[in-house]
Amino acid sequence: MYIVTAEEMYDMDHGAMNKVGIDGKLLMENAGRSIAASLKERVSKTYRILVLAGGGNNGGDGFVIARTLLDNDFDITVVQVVPDEKITGDALYHKQLFVRCGGNVTVMQTVDEVGPMVSRVDIVLDAIAGIGMKGRLREPLASVVDVVNKKASYVLSVDIPSGLPANEGISDFYAVQANETLITGFPKQSAFLEHTAPYYGNWQVVSFGLPSVITSDGAHRYLWTEEQFRKTIPERGRYSHKGSHGRGLAVGGSAEMPGSITMTIHAALRTGAGLVTAATAKSAIPAVASQCMEATYLALEETNGRMNNEVPIPFDNYDAIVTGMGMGRHHEARSHIRKALEEASCPLIVDADGLYHLKSLLASVTKRKSPVVLTPHPGEMAMLLDKSVPELLQKPFAYAKMAAEKYGVYIVLKGPFTIITTPDGQQTVTTTGNEGLAKGGSGDVLSGIILAMVLQDQPIMEALSNACFIHGKAADMLIADTHSVYDLLASDLLHGISKVYRTFV
Numbered sequence: 001m002y003i004v005t006a007e008e009m010y011d012m013d014h015g016a017m018n019k020v021g022i023d024g025k026l027l028m029e030n031a032g033r034s035i036a037a038s039l040k041e042r043v044s045k046t047y048r049i050l051v052l053a054g055g056g057n058n059g060g061d062g063f064v065i066a067r068t069l070l071d072n073d074f075d076i077t078v079v080q081v082v083p084d085e086k087i088t089g090d091a092l093y094h095k096q097l098f099v100r101c102g103g104n105v106t107v108m109q110t111v112d113e114v115g116p117m118v119s120r121v122d123i124v125l126d127a128i129a130g131i132g133m134k135g136r137l138r139e140p141l142a143s144v145v146d147v148v149n150k151k152a153s154y155v156l157s158v159d160i161p162s163g164l165p166a167n168e169g170i171s172d173f174y175a176v177q178a179n180e181t182l183i184t185g186f187p188k189q190s191a192f193l194e195h196t197a198p199y200y201g202n203w204q205v206v207s208f209g210l211p212s213v214i215t216s217d218g219a220h221r222y223l224w225t226e227e228q229f230r231k232t233i234p235e236r237g238r239y240s241h242k243g244s245h246g247r248g249l250a251v252g253g254s255a256e257m258p259g260s261i262t263m264t265i266h267a268a269l270r271t272g273a274g275l276v277t278a279a280t281a282k283s284a285i286p287a288v289a290s291q292c293m294e295a296t297y298l299a300l301e302e303t304n305g306r307m308n309n310e311v312p313i314p315f316d317n318y319d320a321i322v323t324g325m326g327m328g329r330h331h332e333a334r335s336h337i338r339k340a341l342e343e344a345s346c347p348l349i350v351d352a353d354g355l356y357h358l359k360s361l362l363a364s365v366t367k368r369k370s371p372v373v374l375t376p377h378p379g380e381m382a383m384l385l386d387k388s389v390p391e392l393l394q395k396p397f398a399y400a401k402m403a404a405e406k407y408g409v410y411i412v413l414k415g416p417f418t419i420i421t422t423p424d425g426q427q428t429v430t431t432t433g434n435e436g437l438a439k440g441g442s443g444d445v446l447s448g449i450i451l452a453m454v455l456q457d458q459p460i461m462e463a464l465s466n467a468c469f470i471h472g473k474a475a476d477m478l479i480a481d482t483h484s485v486y487d488l489l490a491s492d493l494l495h496g497i498s499k500v501y502r503t504f505v
Contacts, residue, residue: 055087055088126178156181157201244274246320246455249279250278263494283302
């Protein structure tokens, strides 16, 4: 499923009309009917529904929804919140059709009229403004939205909450706070941004008949769903052996932080890696090995409990490497990252402290022929790009794409909506996971899952997307079953991995 900007969605609509020949009135009919069908399945006919219709396609959708529900004996009131001259084209056609089918449209004269109507209905259907709106809502629509936000019992928005930008990079807006949004076509970028996503409430996508020949020319951002996971997760052959599923190396940890690398190697093995070796300070190995007997260990010489560079690491013995977790920020650790970049000829995954050291080594990253995967959270990503965290969160798609293309790396930008980006700018988003993951060690587990997935027989983009899906879904299933968002620990995720596999594979 694509994730689109407003411009990309309009291009798809225009392509359906101009290239294929589907009339715009029919597209509007299909969109409105699809939303009405969803409502009919879930809403009692005893509910009173108020449709607030604006100009443009969003208002036109509102008239189609109103007509369809009216035909099915729902209690429908329609208030047009813009003057008649603002209703044109396809929207005007569907308004007239609604009236000819027995509907009544009240044209708002003052905002004061709307408040009592909003207060006495069960559902407000927000069809005031869609993705074509430019800039902040102007009066009187801003005041209408204010009334809705203060007085409505339940708000369902059509395609996008009115006033909310569809695209990233916009912070100045005033929008409807929806309880639910029924998105037409494809989800918009703002559904995956921390400062705009809450306005959608719960959302789902309804199709309105865009032909695949048009949608394939659209965006290069995709939502990674359960369906994608089931389709792409590699099968394990009946006659495979441990060597068939990769030999991985994890470099990190210290005497003070043995838990980080422990969770990484344990997660890699749980996820399906054939062989995993932990390279860490020799004094940390007893603590790590006591928690994960299935791994092998490479003891590194240390200084004050932190690994130094006296023991060379045979990078060529491994099929993929993850490094950085629990490593620390001392200069010896930086040397480990530099050597891995220069000497490892397999995929290299850099996490945690490794990202701190990487900032001064980005020139070496661009020289590598083998893939590099960076797994920053927003703070680490902002540090790498010399941006503030608020700047980054305004445009995470754009910044991740810019960095991936500039340095030729894969980026896993972690967060409530994890954005995975390839060196050529392709992006996927995973939405699994919950606030229980906001704990130390969760990223270490993800690094291990990523290592295991990269070791399997699948393209790296699929490996990263599947890894993030597993990580978040493990948390979701544990919360639904045995844990809460308060008590969930990173180590609990190790048991959640098996739940994901048993459910989806």
